[in-house]
Amino acid sequence: xxxxxxxxxxxxxxxxxxxxxxxxxxxxxxxxxxxxxxxxxxxxxxxxxxxxxxxxxxxxxxxxxxxxxxxxxxxxxxxxxxxxxxxxxxxxxxxxxxxxxxxxxxxxxxxxxxxxxxxxxxxxxxxxxxxxxxxxxxxxxxxxxxxxxxxxxxxxxxxxxxxxxxxxxxxxxx
Amino acid sequence: xxxxxxxxxxxxxxxxxxxxxxxxxxxxxxxxxxxxxxxxxxxxxxxxxxxxxxxxxxxxxxxxxxxxxxxxxxxxxxxxxxxxxxxxxxxxxxxxxxxxxxxxxxxxxxxxxxxxxxxxxxxxxxxxxxxxxxxxxxxxxxxxxxxxxxxxxxxxxxxxxxxxxxxxxxxxxxxxxxxxxxxxxxxxxxxxxxxxxxxxxxxxxxxxxxxxxxxxxxxxxxxxxxxxxxxxxxxxxxxxxxxxxxxxxxxxxxxxxxxxxxxxxxxxxxxxxxxxxxxxxxxxxxxxxxxxxxxxxxxxxxxxxxxxxxxxxxxxxxxxxxxxxxxxxxxxxxxxxxxxxxxxxxxxxxxxxxxxxxxxxxxxxxxxxxxxxxxxxxxxxxxxxxxxxxxxxxxxxxxxxxxxxxxxxxxxxxxxxxxxxxxxxxxxxxxxxxxxxxxxxxxxxxxxxxxxxxxxxxxxxxxxxxxxxxxxxxxxxxxxxxxxxxxxxxxxxxxxxxxxxxxxxxxxxxxxxxxxxxxxxxxxxxxxxxxxxxxxxxxxxxxxxxxxxxxxxxxxxxxxxxxxxxxxxxxxxxxxxxxxxxxxxxxxxxxxxxxxxxxxxxxxxxxxxxxxxxxxxxxxxxxxxxxxxxxxxxxxxxxxxxxxxxxxxxxxxxxxxxxxxxxxxxxxxxxxxxxxxxxxxxxxxxxxxxxxxxxxxxxxxxxxxxxxxxxxxxxxxxxxxxxxxxxxxxxxxxxxxxxxxxxxxxxxxxxxxxxxxxxxxxxxxxxxxxxxxxxxxxxxxxxxxxxxxxxxxxxxxxxxxxxxxxxxxxxxxxxxx
Numbered sequence: 001x002x003x004x005x006x007x008x009x010x011x012x013x014x015x016x017x018x019x020x021x022x023x024x025x026x027x028x029x030x031x032x033x034x035x036x037x038x039x040x041x042x043x044x045x046x047x048x049x050x051x052x053x054x055x056x057x058x059x060x061x062x063x064x065x066x067x068x069x070x071x072x073x074x075x076x077x078x079x080x081x082x083x084x085x086x087x088x089x090x091x092x093x094x095x096x097x098x099x100x101x102x103x104x105x106x107x108x109x110x111x112x113x114x115x116x117x118x119x120x121x122x123x124x125x126x127x128x129x130x131x132x133x134x135x136x137x138x139x140x141x142x143x144x145x146x147x148x149x150x151x152x153x154x155x156x157x158x159x160x161x162x163x164x165x166x167x168x169x170x171x172x173x174x
Numbered sequence: 175x176x177x178x179x180x181x182x183x184x185x186x187x188x189x190x191x192x193x194x195x196x197x198x199x200x201x202x203x204x205x206x207x208x209x210x211x212x213x214x215x216x217x218x219x220x221x222x223x224x225x226x227x228x229x230x231x232x233x234x235x236x237x238x239x240x241x242x243x244x245x246x247x248x249x250x251x252x253x254x255x256x257x258x259x260x261x262x263x264x265x266x267x268x269x270x271x272x273x274x275x276x277x278x279x280x281x282x283x284x285x286x287x288x289x290x291x292x293x294x295x296x297x298x299x300x301x302x303x304x305x306x307x308x309x310x311x312x313x314x315x316x317x318x319x320x321x322x323x324x325x326x327x328x329x330x331x332x333x334x335x336x337x338x339x340x341x342x343x344x345x346x347x348x349x350x351x352x353x354x355x356x357x358x359x360x361x362x363x364x365x366x367x368x369x370x371x372x373x374x375x376x377x378x379x380x381x382x383x384x385x386x387x388x389x390x391x392x393x394x395x396x397x398x399x400x401x402x403x404x405x406x407x408x409x410x411x412x413x414x415x416x417x418x419x420x421x422x423x424x425x426x427x428x429x430x431x432x433x434x435x436x437x438x439x440x441x442x443x444x445x446x447x448x449x450x451x452x453x454x455x456x457x458x459x460x461x462x463x464x465x466x467x468x469x470x471x472x473x474x475x476x477x478x479x480x481x482x483x484x485x486x487x488x489x490x491x492x493x494x495x496x497x498x499x500x501x502x503x504x505x506x507x508x509x510x511x512x513x514x515x516x517x518x519x520x521x522x523x524x525x526x527x528x529x530x531x532x533x534x535x536x537x538x539x540x541x542x543x544x545x546x547x548x549x550x551x552x553x554x555x556x557x558x559x560x561x562x563x564x565x566x567x568x569x570x571x572x573x574x575x576x577x578x579x580x581x582x583x584x585x586x587x588x589x590x591x592x593x594x595x596x597x598x599x600x601x602x603x604x605x606x607x608x609x610x611x612x613x614x615x616x617x618x619x620x621x622x623x624x625x626x627x628x629x630x631x632x633x634x635x636x637x638x639x640x641x642x643x644x645x646x647x648x649x650x651x652x653x654x655x656x657x658x659x660x661x662x663x664x665x666x667x668x669x670x671x672x673x674x675x676x677x678x679x680x681x682x683x684x685x686x687x688x689x690x691x692x693x694x695x696x697x698x699x700x701x702x703x704x705x706x707x708x709x710x711x712x713x714x715x716x717x718x719x720x721x722x723x724x725x726x727x728x729x730x731x732x733x734x735x736x737x738x739x740x741x742x743x744x745x746x747x748x749x750x751x752x753x754x755x756x757x758x759x760x761x762x763x764x765x766x767x768x769x770x771x772x773x774x775x776x777x778x779x780x781x782x783x784x785x786x787x788x789x790x791x792x793x794x795x796x797x798x799x800x801x802x803x804x805x806x807x808x809x810x811x812x813x814x815x816x817x818x819x820x821x822x823x824x825x826x827x828x829x830x831x832x833x834x835x836x837x838x839x840x841x842x843x844x845x846x847x848x849x850x851x852x853x854x855x856x857x858x859x860x861x862x863x864x865x866x867x868x869x870x871x872x873x874x875x876x877x878x879x880x881x882x883x884x885x886x887x888x889x890x891x892x893x894x895x896x897x898x899x900x901x902x903x904x905x906x907x908x909x910x911x912x913x914x915x916x917x918x919x920x921x922x923x924x925x926x927x928x929x930x931x932x933x934x935x936x937x938x939x940x941x942x943x944x945x946x947x948x949x950x951x952x953x954x955x956x957x958x959x960x961x962x963x964x965x966x967x968x969x970x971x972x973x974x975x976x977x978x979x980x981x982x983x984x985x986x987x988x989x990x991x
Contacts, residue, residue: 017295019295020295024295027205028293032198033198033200033202033204033205034197034198034199034200035198036200036202036204036205036379036427037204037380038378038379038380038460039380039459039460039885039886040459040460040461040885041460041461041885041886041887043885043886043887044378044460044886046378073198074196074197074198075197075198075199077197078197083196083197087196087197090192090196091188091189091192091193091196092188094188094189094851094852094854094855096192096195096196097428097683097684097685097855097856097859098377098378098379098426098427098428098682098683099191099192099194099195099196099200099425099427099683100202100377100378100379100427100428101378102195102196103198106196121899124894125893125894125895125897126894126895128893128894128895129893129894129895130893131893131894132378132886132891132893133378133894134376134377134378134428134430134859134862134863134891135378135428135683135855135859136855136858136859136862137858137859137860137861137862137897137900137923138858138862138893138894138897139858139897139899139900140854140855140858141894142894142899
């Protein structure tokens with residue numbers, strides 16, 4: 001089947017197998033390997049991306065279902081050399097260790113903040129329930145999301161993905 | 175650069191590693207590709223114990239895109255055996271461990287056939303076209319039954335399911351008294367049997383392997399913790415010249431011991447790529463990972479503790495059965511032995527005996543999982559101390575205090591013969607008790623109990639220690655381990671004064687790049703940003719023993735420090751020449767060499783100046799080579815012994831059996847700290863895994879040996895909603911065994927937290943006559959304990975977490991999540 005999808009601002013038209021998962025289309029066809037596969041039962045959330053502005057587990061969406069849609073992945077968040085405030089907050093709060101869950105965790109956090117711009121701790125924990133992390137015990141992830149909420153103040157939502165506030169050079173180490 | 179430069183060590187530096195991880199510019203093995211890359215898929219046995227009578231792969235070979243199909247027979251001549259590096263006794267029984275089964279399978283999940291195709295989808299399709307005929311054999315699952323006379327055997331040729339029995343007896347070793355005499359003559363004897371359930375490391379990145387055989391040197395990318403050990407064992411086991419192998423561990427997404435392995439998939443990706451002469455990649459699915467990556471824990475612990483009526487302990491006897499699963503993997507037999515020296519923990523036992531029998535079953539092999547042996551030991555002793563307190567009607571902290579090593583007694587040689595170099599259990603405990611509000615919580619507990627509240631409060635203590643920093647090579651030798659415990663590092667001084675640090679440690683989330691940069695910045699007086707850390711590639715970091723056992727900082731970073739010392743010694747000669755002074759007259763401080771006694775304002779030569787002078791090499795002292803680069807290998811003389819006091823308050827709903835952690839406080843003493851932010855993160859994650867063992871996780875096999883917790887819907891890795899916010903703090907007693915005074919933190923949280931939580935659960939419901947709840951303390955088990963006195967409610971294969979695989983179809987209420 002032929003599909004046309006806009007991913008991180010670039011339009012692609014491709015023939016895909018009807019059974020191909022969106023995450024495999026992103027990784028194998030488009031080379032968007034920033035989005036990863038952590039399980040095969042949609043429990044871990046590592047593959048979370050935004051489909052028309054809302055978070056989806058891209059292992060549970062067929063590529064053909066994304067026809068005509070806009071997809072944003074972790075690779076499309078930083079704009080003009082500026083990190084998204086949630087990316088910045090994950091760095092500042094040491095909300096990642098191995099970093100494998102991080103792309104999904106960040107994409108889900110942005111979606112959570114779009115729904116609730118000022119979540120309390122419980123709301124963050126429940127909002128991230130579908131994303132597993134094995135390294136951090138979640139404490140610093142919760143802290144990062146609340147920190148990002150404070151930074152973003154006016155609220156998130158899909159527009160937030162266009163927002164730029166922080167320089168892209170994390171820790172001046174690049 | 176001035177002499178007042180603020181030290182980097184001790185700063186909460188944000189991590190260098192993060193930049194690529196938060197933007198998706200990562201190099202997980204599965205992200206990598208090569209021209210003409212082929213994809214491998216494997217067929218795994220659904221049978222736990224069976225003979226393979228026939229494999230028909232002809233249809234699979236004809237499927238579109240399929241390049242090749244292999245069975246065990248095709249690879250039998252070259253696959254050798256997977257290695258076991260730890261023959262714990264001279265008579266240890268160890269079966270050959272094929273990477274692909276040839277004529278018999280010994281656990282469900284073992285590989286029986288391989289497809290190599292153009293794409294992963296086509297490879298997976300072709301697996302479905304392979305027919306395998308099996309003849310069932312009796313399945314051995316229960317390790318206690320497996321060691322009985324006449325039991326069915328996993329490996330007929332061995333004649334027994336016992337692999338080895340390993341004994342430590344303080345009476346025989348001369349490190350303590352005779353434990354049987356101590357028990358016979360004691361006023362109080364506590365006997366308990368505890369079960370360490372089987373766990374799955376469940377790192378987030380499924381394992382992936384890619385092999386490029388097209389050059390003269392074969393390159394294997396592997397999501398491994400141990401690229402150096404893997405290279406050596408590929409050479410040793412497959413007969414490939416070592417210099418013709420390069421192993422790269424690129425970004426690795428967690429390990430927790432689960433990637434401390436030389437796996438069937440490493441060997442098979444290598445062998446198949448070599449056979450085809452084309453690059454091949456294999457990436458496991460999560461289900462495959464849970465089903466075939468090694469598991470952890472799985473012990474039955476029979477324990478006898480003797481004491482006086484005043485609470486003074488007099489003896490401890492430990493009799494273990496440890497489930498090895500179907501084969502001995504890399505360090506499987508040694509995992510319980512790592513616990514042998516830790517059952518006595520921080521307490522002054524005068525007599526101790528440890529007997530461990532390793533047992534084969536038709537289950538997934540077990541091996542290291544975060545803590546490896548030490549969580550099991552810590553769980554046993556910390557549970558027993560609570561039981562002793564209950565028996566004597568003493569406060570559980572008072573019993574501990576009566577028996578622990580007082581801070582003025584260090585260094586202290588234990589009943590196992592280990593010398594604990596430093597510690598202060600009083601200080602950590604005092605701080606933890608204050609942060610916790612111990613007395614107020616005890617008062618509330620009493621009030622709720624008196625009132626008969628349906629929600630009862632329980633308080634659990636764990637005053638743990640561990641031995642880490644694996645390991646002094648001589649000690650490993652005495653335990654018959656197959657290698658040393660040293661670590662290697664090198665420093666390369668670049669002409670512009672920037673520094674490359676080569677380390678044999680192989681990080682997979684710990685933050686070595688940041689921590690090593692901080693250490694080297696201080697040692698050489700260069701900016702943090704000027705240091706680059708190279709690791710995980712046998713081409714760039716050719717020598718190493720890799721990362722596990724909380725060893726990177728206490729061993730690996732010591733090699734880094736030793737290498738910087740050599741750089742400075744080389745640079746001093748040249749700097750003295752540049753300053754026209756004698757070598758003995760110059761000193762190095764904050765990055766510059768100066769003539770001694772001239773003060774910080776005097777003319778100095780920075781290490782960067784020296785690096786440039788060496789690059790030019792126009793004017794060096796006679797006989798000095800134009801090279802500051804240095805390497806060092808460090809072998810520790812002793813383990814390090816972090817300790818801490820962990821306090822947990824739980825609320826148990828006695829009507830539903832549900833446990834909720836209300837408060838968790840830990841004060842850890844890990845010696846000097848390089849980066850407090852990273853340390854805190856390590857503790858958080860460790861706590862989560864230890865709590866998960868106490869409350870959520872268990873790998874369950876059904877009666878036919880099928881893993882019923884084969885998805886993350888069934889194997890309950892906790893989510894953010896399942897865990898509390900932790901209160902973490904530290905006390906600092908520097909280790910005396912290394913120059914930085916560090917002890918290691920990777921495993922502390924996991925080791926300490928499990929007994930703290932279970933002690934709290936039992937404490938909440940002890941007044942119902944309960945003295946144990948088997949892990950994981952699910953609502954069902956807790957409710958059963960309250961209402962029937964059963965402590966092992968559920969039984970084998972009956973109560974897997976509560977997810978999909980364990981759901982009873984007639985009872986759609988499922989489980990607790």
